[in-house]
Amino acid sequence: MLLIYCPHCQENREEEEFSYGGEAHIVRPLAPEALNDKDWGDYLFFRTNSRGIHHEMWYHAVGCRRYFNATRNTVTYEILETYKTGTQPTITGANS
Amino acid sequence: MSQNRLESHSGVAIDFTFNGKAYQGIAGDTLASALLANGVNVVGRSFKYARPRGIFGHGAEEPNAIVQLGSGAGTIPNLKATQVELYQGLQASSVNGWPSVNFDVMGLIGAFGRLMPPGFYYKTFMYPKKLWMTYEHFIRKAAGLGATPVEADPDCYDKLNQHCDVLVVGAGPAGLVAAREAARTGARVIIADEQSQFGGTLLASKQQVDGIAAPLWVASLVAELMAYSNIQMLPRSTVFGYYDHNFLTILERRTDHLGLISTRGARQRLQRVRAAQVVLATGAFERPLVFAHNDIPGVMLASSVSTYVNRYGVAPGNKLVVFTTNDNAYQTALDWQRIGREVVAVVDTRSNPCGDTVAAVKAMGIEVIAGHGLIEAQGSKRVKRALVAPINEAGTQVTGAVRRLACDLIACSGGWSPAVHLSSHTGAKPEWDASIVGFRPGDSKQQERSAGASRGTFDLMGCLSEGASAGAQAAMLSGYGDGNLQFPAIAVDEYSEQPQQALFLVPHTKTTSRAPSQFVDFQLDVSASGIELAVREGFESVEHVKRYTALGFGTDQGKLGNINGMAILANALDQSIAETGTTIFRPSYTPTTFGAIAGRDVNNLFDPERYTAVHRWHVEQGAQFEDVGQWKRPWYFPKQGETMQQAVDREGLAVRNSVGILDASTLGKIDIQGPDAAEFITRMYTNSYLKLAPGKCRYGVMLKEDGMIFDDGVCACLGDNHYLMFTTTGGAAGVLAWLELWQQTEWPELQVYFTSVTDHWTTATVTGPNARKVIAKVCSDIDLSSDTFSFMDWRDGTVSGVKARVFRISFTGELSYEVNVPAHYGRHIWEALIAAGEEFNITPYGTETMHILRAEKGFIIVGQDTDGSMTPADMNMDWVVGKNKAFSFIGRRSLQRSDTVRSNRKQLVGLKPLNDKEVLPEGAQVVFDAKQKIPMAMQGHVTSSYYSASLGHSIALAVVKGGHKRLGQVVYCPLADGRSIASEIVSSVFYDPKGERHHV
C-alpha cells in the first residue's frame, strides 16, 4: 500500500484516502471538432504506459478533495515527488 | 513417560488426541514434538502417491505434518504440527490422509495416482474439460487441503494499524541484538517472531554465549529488551507480507495456543505496520538431501533432530545415521551421542572432512564414512536401513560397493538456504552465491537490510555482529543514534569449519529415471526424475517447470525443496544455478487465516450502510430493502400476505390511479456555486444551462469524453450563480470527482465550487393524479396551479411548517412534486404527507415499482439500460444533446466518431413478448433467428423487464443492433432451459406516449 504525500494537505497519507486519476499533463484539445478521428482517438485512448518514471494524477478523495500530480516509478512503485496541478515535475524520465 | 521423551526433560502433562487416539505431551511441546515423543511415525500421506509420511522438520518448512484442529465451526485446517503449540484437550487429525471411507473410489484413485507424471494437471485435468469438475472434487477432498468449516467462525479477529521506526523480523540471535541496538537509541522498535519464544536457533543450541548456555543468554537479553518502553515484542507473530513503501503485515496469534474458541478477546490480530526501516533476520532453512526414498518416516533434517533433542527433550528414534555435505550436521551426532543413543555413523559426501566438529565426532569414537553417499533409505512406515556407497568427487556417480547400515533415523543436511522470502516480496531478486551454496537476498528495493543467516551468514559470531550493525544502522536512518554500536561484542566459541559440498541430487546405482523416487518436494510428490522429465518434454524456464511439476506449490511453498529442484533443473538444462535463477516468492510467507484478513469487517460491519432520515418509518411499515450502493432503499412495501408481485402491482396502480409516495433522498445532490457555474455545468452536460432561470429545472445527460452516457439527472437553478445538481444514487461520488477533475485540472480559470449535499436533504416524491391535492393540504404559500408552477419548475415554500424546496419533476410520467426539506425534518414531512394523502389512499412504493413506472415510460436508468458503451443517440435521446452549444461539451466530439455514428449500434427499444404475460429475464440475449445453430449471432440483450399492472402485460427494454429501424419485427430470446421467447420490437415508451399526464 502506497504512502502518498498530498501537496495540499502537506502530509503523508495512506493510499486508501486517494483515488487514481490516470496520466497527468494530457491537455484537452482546444478545438475538438477540428481534429480528425485519429487525432481525437489519440487524445482519448492512448497513454504512454511508461516503464519507470510516470507522471500521474491522484485525487485526495476523502481528504482535501484536490487533484495533484505524482511522479512514480512504475517498476518499484516509488513515488519520487508530488506536485500541484498546473506545475511541472522536477524529475523526468526518458519518455517525458 | 512417553517412549521417546528424555528423562532429563519433564513438565506439566497435557492430554491431546491425534486421529482419534489419546496421547500425552508436556507443557512447551509443539504438536510435532509431542507426536514424536509418542513414537508416532506416520502423520499423513502424500498428495499423489499416498505414501506414508512422517515429521520431517521443526518449523515453517515442515512439508508433511499438515493437520486439522478441532471440528465444527471452530475447526482450523492446514496447520503445520511443528507450529501448533500443544494445549490441554487439543484434537488434531491428518488432513492429507486418504479418507478411509469410500474405499472403491479411493482405491481407483490410488491406482491411478501411480500414473500421475509431472504435468498431470495439464495433461489430465485440462482435457477433456468436462471431467475437470469431477477431478477437482475428489482431488480437493482427498488431497490434503483439509476441511473448511461450514458454519460461521465463532472467533473474533482484530486489526491494528501501527507505525514504527525499526521493525525487526525474527528474534533469533541477529534479530535480538538488532532490536537491542535500535531500542537503545530511542527509536520505536517492533520485534516479531513466529515462535512462542524468542531466541530462534539458540533455544536448541548447546553453544555458550557470553560464558553462559545459549538459552540462558537469550532469557537475559529478552528481559533486558522488555525493560525498554519503546519496544514492542511480538511472539507468535509471523510477518507474512512485505508490501510497497515499507508496509508489512503481521499475523499475531493471540489465543491459538490456549485452545479452540477462545473467550478471551481476539483470537488473531492482523497488524498492519508502516515501518521507517526494517531489519530482516529471518534465518535459514536447512536443505534436505535428495536420495532414493528419502521420504520414509524416520528421515529428518539434522537440525530438526537436534532441536527435538535439545529443546523439547525428545529423541525421535534410536539408531541414528547422519548424512551430510557439511560440518554443521556433525553437531547432531554429538547431540545424539550425549543423550546416550546410538550413532551408527556419519556419512559425509566429502572425501576428507576434518573440521573441528568432525574431529569432535571422531574423538567420540563415532564412525565417519567419508566420500560416501547415503543413496537409498529402506523401510515402509519407518526407516529400517540406509544404503551407503562411495561416490565420485563431483557427487554424480556411485563408484563402489553398496553397504547396508541398520538404523531407524536418518538426519540429513545439504547445507542451509537463507530465508529470502520477505526480501523477495519487495522485488529484490535473490542472487546465487556459490560460496554459501544458496541464494542471498538481492539488492534492497525498500528501506530494509538482511542480517545473519537470512543474509547467508551462518556462524553465530557473524550473526551477532551483523545483527547489531543492522539494528544500529536502521535506527540511524530512521533518525535515531549515530549508527555506532553501543554494546560490546559478544563472546562465543569459535571453531573452524571446512567448506561444504554442493550436492543437490545424490547419485544412485540406477539412473534417476530408474532409481526409486528421489523426492524433491514432499508435499506435492515432485521427484528428481519428474523434473528431468519436464526438461525432456521441453520446459526450460524455472517458472514453467514450477507450474508443470507443481514444485513449490504446496502450503510450505517449497521452503525445503525449491533450491534442490532448481539445481536439478539447472543440471538437466546443463546450465548454472545462477543462470536458471529462482522462482519469485510472494506473500503470504505462511498460510494466513481469512478471519485475520477480514478482522471485524464482517457481517453488518462488512460495509457501511446508509439510511435515509425516513428509514425507521420504512422498517416500521415492513418494507423489504434493496442495496443501492451503500444505501438501504425500500424495495417494496408488502401488506399482510402479499407476494412481491402483488405488492408492486398494487403500488404501481396506486400511482397511476391516485397517488404514491417515494423516498428519493438517496439521489446524489451537489450544490454548485460561482460566477462561472452555468458555463461549467453547460460544459459537463450535453444540453445548455446558460439560460436556465432561477425557479427552473432541466434534465441533463453527462457523457464521458468518449461520448458514452455516464450519469443523468435534473439540475435546478436556485438563484444567480447557484445550482443544485441531482445525480443517480450510485453515481454521486463519481460525479463529484468528475466535476472536480475538470475544474481543477483543465479549467482552473472557471470560478465554480462544488459541495455534496446528498445527506442534508430528505426528498419525498409525491406522484400521481392526486398529487396536487395532497400537496395543497400541507402547503399554503406556493401557488400550485399549473400555469404558475408548471412541469420542470421548482419553488421555495413551506410544507407542514418546514422550509422546503418543491420540484415539479417526474420519473413516473405522472403529475409529481418532489418535496425537499432539511434531513432533520425528514420523518416529520414524510408523516405529514402520508396523513395528508390518507383520503386518497396515498401508497408508499419502493424501488421496484419506481423501476416499473419509469420503464413504462421508457425512461432509462444509467447503469441498467446503459453500460458505459451507450451514447444518447443509442438511447433514442438525441433531443437531450444541444446542437448549437458554443463550447464543445465533454463527449461531443466523440459523438461524431466513425464508431459512434454506425447505424448498426445497439439501440434502445421496447420489447413486448408475444405471450404478453411472459416476463423476459433481464440479461437475456436477443437473436433474430431462433433456429440458427449455436453459437448464435447475438444481436442485443434485455436491459430491463417487468410485468406492468397498469398496462396488463409484460414489458421490456432492450438494446438491439439497429433497433430503431426494426419496430414491428419479431426477435427471440433463447433461454438456458431451451425455450425461446418471441417478442415484438416496439417503441420504448409504453405508457402515455404523448407525455400528457405529467403536464397537467
Ligand SMILES: [Zn+2]
Ligand atoms: Zn489533501
